[in-house]
Amino acid sequence: MDTETKDNRLDPYSVPDYGRYCLITWCLVTGIFSLFGNLALLISSLVSVLKLDKVSVVLIQNLAVTGVGFTVFIILPTVGSTVEQEWIYGRGLCVVTTYALYILGFMSTYLIASLNISKLTVLLFPLRARLRTKKCGAVISATLWVIVIILIVTSNVVASRDITFSPLVFACTLDYRFIPPNLLEQATLYSNLLVPLGVILATAIWLMLLIRSVRKLTRHIVLVLLAVSIAYILSYLPFIIFAVLRKQPMTVNNLRLYTVAAVATFISPFSNPIIFYFNIxxxxxxxxxxxxxxxxxxxxxxxxxxxxxxxxxxxxxxxxxxxxxxxxxxxxxxxxxxxxxxxxxxxxxxxxxx
CATH class of the missing domain: 1.20.5 (Single alpha-helices involved in coiled-coils or other helix-helix interfaces)
Incomplete structure (x- = not known):
């Protein structure tokens, strides 16, 4: 690790040893279950096992891909860097994991929101929903991927932030400690996180109101989406709180909240296949x-x-x-x-x- 990276490790708050051991255990548990669970979910959706509408199946496939990617590029590499207390995978992978963190995290937000909207339209317009094909789901998914990638890459290039190793989360991240976010970064954050989150909350409430008037099988699928939405909200709630309360320069409390927010995001890819298993x-x-x-x-x-x-x-x-x-x-x-x-x-x- 070069001198510049070592200098970036000087923070007013550091994770104690017992915190590192807990983080290693947390990464191993969530990483193993997330990897095998999302792979099983992806394979089952590809072999037409899931008894859902075609658009929802394609969206679930993309959600499983984001879960596998998040596990491979974020969760599992954190184990080695937590043990060594430095980034051991090279500069290239440091950049890749940083962009993967934001792209996969925000993409999962859009996919869950799209799943809720898809199921809501199936309940409201059942005859029209039967006419939708997998091609429609593929177009929706491809459009979301393009939008998220363009917004993330553009905002980070314009902001010109350094990608550094953070000893708070033992991973490579964008350095937000001293430069306040510009207008484009704020717009990207709110468009990729808060707007889909508002859609998830609104559709979740709507689905809860409709759940009593639908059939038993459909009610079961609605409960699945509600559980996935709640798990996602719990996963990203600390990060949202950190983004709203963040101050410049960062205080010790902000740094602690940032540490909790970073590892709490592992809940979403870890819990999704478990929710699908017990409810579908x-x-x-x-x-x-x-x-x-x-x-x-x-x-x-x-x-x-x-x-x-x-x-x-x-x-x-x-x-x-x-x-x-x-x-x-x-x-x-x-x-x-x-x-x-x-x-x-x-x-x-x-x-x-x-």
Whole structure:
């Protein structure tokens, strides 16, 4: 790590050792569950397992992609940098992870808002919603990706902020400590975070009002979206509070809130697949079948061994029984043969007499 990066580590507030251990544990737990959960959600949506409308399926696919990307580029690299207390992955990946943090985080906001709007239109206009194809969902998703990437890259280039390693979150971030945000940065923040958040809140309340008048199956999907929305709000609420209360220069309390806000964002990609698993029957069945298929290999081998043992025992018992019956027959047969010989002699004698 160069001298400039080391100088940027001089902050009035630092994370103690027990805080680092908690962060490592938090990253490992959320990273592992988020990676496997979002991959399972992505694969199940690609093989047409999810029993939802086509637009929602495409949006969920993109949401799973953001979850996998957030895990690979943000959560898991934080483990190594927290252990070493410095950035160990090179300057190039430092820039990539910084932009990925904002692009994937804001993209998930737009996707959740779009999911709520999609389901709301399905409830309000069920016949029209049936005509929508996956192409419509792909156009919506591609448009959101382009808008978010352009806004993030443009605002960061105009702001000309340095990308540095922050010992508060053990990750590379934009340096906001001394330069107040300009008008474009504020507009980007509010457009990419607060506006979709307002849409999520409004649609969530609307869905709650409609939940009593919909069918049982549809009610189940509405509850899924409500749970995902609540998890997202809880995930980004500390960051929103930090963005509103942030002062220049940063105070110790602001730095502590920034630390909590950074690690709280892991809740959203970690909880989404869990919510889908416990609330969508088709996804739960798909995951359970895959787990049982993996476990079935071991069960099959075990049952084969057990059946082999039973077969050998049964064959031993059968051979023992057959040996005993053969021995008994050897003992009994002479008597029968003698009786038969006696009877045959009588018959022969009688025949001769006749």
């Amino acid at each position: 029957k088709s996804f739960k069945t798909y995951v359970d079948n895959k787990v049982l298929w993996v476990m079935g290999k071991h069960i099959e081998i075990r049952d084969r061994d057990v059946s082999g043992r039973y077969a050998s025992r049964n064959s031993t018992r059968i051979s023992t029984v057959s040996m005993r019956s053969t021995r008994d027959s050897v003992v009994i047969n002479p008597i029968n043969v003698a009786a038969l010989q006696k009877n045959s002699t009588v018959v022969v004698n009688d025949a001769r007499i006749i």
